[in-house]
Amino acid sequence: MEKEMIYLDRNENNYGPAPACFEVLKKADLTKLSWYTKAYSRGVKSILSERLAKEFDIPESRVVLGYGAEDLLKQAVQCYLGKGEKLMIPTHSWWYYKKIADEVDGINVEYPLVPNGETFEYDIDALFEKYDKEKPKMVFISSPNNPTGNSISQENLIKVLEKLQDAIIILDEAYFYNVMNETVRNLVNSYPNLLVIRTFSKYYALAGMRIGFGLLGENLAQLNKYTNRYLGYHRISEEVALAALDSPDYYLDIADKMDSDRKMFFTELNKIPGFTAYKSNANFILVEIPDEIQADLKEFLKSKGLVVKFMNEELLNHHLRITLGTQEENKLLIDAIKEFAANNLS
Incomplete structure (x- = not known):
């Protein structure tokens, strides 16, 4: 399956x-x-x-x-x-x-x-x-x-x-x-x-x-x-x-959750060697990563059922753009990245 x-x-x-x-x-x-x-x-x-x-x-x-x-x-x-x-x-x-x-x-x-x-x-x-x-x-x-x-x-x-x-x-x-x-x-x-x-x-x-x-x-x-x-x-x-x-309270609650998770991603990803997360005001966060881990990280995340954007542009070519998901999805992603880093980065 x-x-x-x-x-x-x-x-x-x-x-x-x-x-x-x-x-x-x-x-x-x-x-x-x-x-x-x-x-x-x-x-x-x-x-x-x-x-x-x-x-x-x-x-x-x-x-x-x-x-x-x-x-x-x-x-x-x-x-x-x-x-x-x-x-x-x-x-x-x-x-x-x-x-x-x-x-x-x-x-x-x-x-x-x-x-x-x-x-x-x-x-x-x-x-x-x-x-x-x-x-x-x-x-x-x-x-x-x-x-x-x-x-x-x-x-x-x-x-x-x-x-x-x-x-x-x-x-x-x-x-x-x-x-x-x-x-x-x-x-x-x-x-x-x-x-x-x-x-x-x-x-x-x-x-x-x-x-x-x-x-x-x-x-x-x-x-x-x-x-x-x-x-x-x-x-x-x-x-x-x-x-x-007509549903402002529903969306304000989501905005609050995203604000919390933006801060979580910024703090936690910047603790990983070689990672630089940038502050964001949007529903995503940009992260610079070591170029040599891109292919392996992409495959590892895919094996966990997670897909993020690996940038492939002239000025941004060893970066992730991570869309903020639900709080449960974001927790799965940050845990997966930490697991990969623990096994592959010193």
């Missing part, structure tokens, strides 16, 4: 969505499956965009919906980046960041995101220098950043937004674990070229439903038209997302 695997490699939320989300699926009926939405009759795109506008206290016309955060990143680039125009991204970032400009024959430019002690951080001075030199049309900032796990501080974010006012800034908050609706509202109200993107995939454990949303600064009305779907969106997905929004 094949061993059941525990997957901690794709930054999914293994706790699963709130019980209220399953209730929506149980009660789905003909009207949700066979009929288009009538939300347009009230002058809004959908029941979800309407609710999010209330949550963030901004006009509904400045809320956009997509098929996950990835879809909104793609649509924003296709809407605004022209052939030969430049997109600036962090050096250590999601692999898709490095490909997305190619889809519109744009030019990819990287700015430094560097390790500094226990964490990675944005090199703001180097970012400004690169911006002045390259004059990009768009700039991506990921906070928390995948795969490094670090966030940009509010102070540095404001500095960046003040300096880069001629560019379209996309603040990718797919891995947010602190709602901070008022802070986000103030940002998009203060910086008209800012787009903040979030998703229901990570925090709300709804990756399979593919629900993302964006909040627009006042100058980005074109993206609202570009992303609009005049026959509406996936009606059941929207209802599930609303159920998630």
Whole structure:
């Protein structure tokens, strides 16, 4: 019988969505499956965009919906980046960041995101220098950043937004674990070229439903038209997302557990010879390991029914990215890594 695997490699939320989300699926009926939405009759795109506008206290016309955060990143680039125009991204970032400009024959430019002690951080001075030199049309900032796990501080974010006012800034908050609706509202109200993107995939454990949303600064009305779907969106997905929004206590409990386990991974893995774990604000943690143990560790973990991400990128090629699972799964993983280390590292 094949061993059941525990997957901690794709930054999914293994706790699963709130019980209220399953209730929506149980009660789905003909009207949700066979009929288009009538939300347009009230002058809004959908029941979800309407609710999010209330949550963030901004006009509904400045809320956009997509098929996950990835879809909104793609649509924003296709809407605004022209052939030969430049997109600036962090050096250590999601692999898709490095490909997305190619889809519109744009030019990819990287700015430094560097390790500094226990964490990675944005090199703001180097970012400004690169911006002045390259004059990009768009700039991506990921906070928390995948795969490094670090966030940009509010102070540095404001500095960046003040300096880069001629560019379209996309603040990718797919891995947010602190709602901070008022802070986000103030940002998009203060910086008209800012787009903040979030998703229901990570925090709300709804990756399979593919629900993302964006909040627009006042100058980005074109993206609202570009992303609009005049026959509406996936009606059941929207209802599930609303159920998630109505279950804050469930998700706050998960966030507390993840915070505890992030600290556990950071502390315990840094005790292992040759391991360097970096502090993270996301639902994963990045760990540098000795290059020579990668293949053996991967096979050992697989034999234990555990799968983590072994990074294979130019700048991160002897690193693990460990998705935080349930507390039981995390305990199994840390015990397995310790067992391997005890037998293979001095």
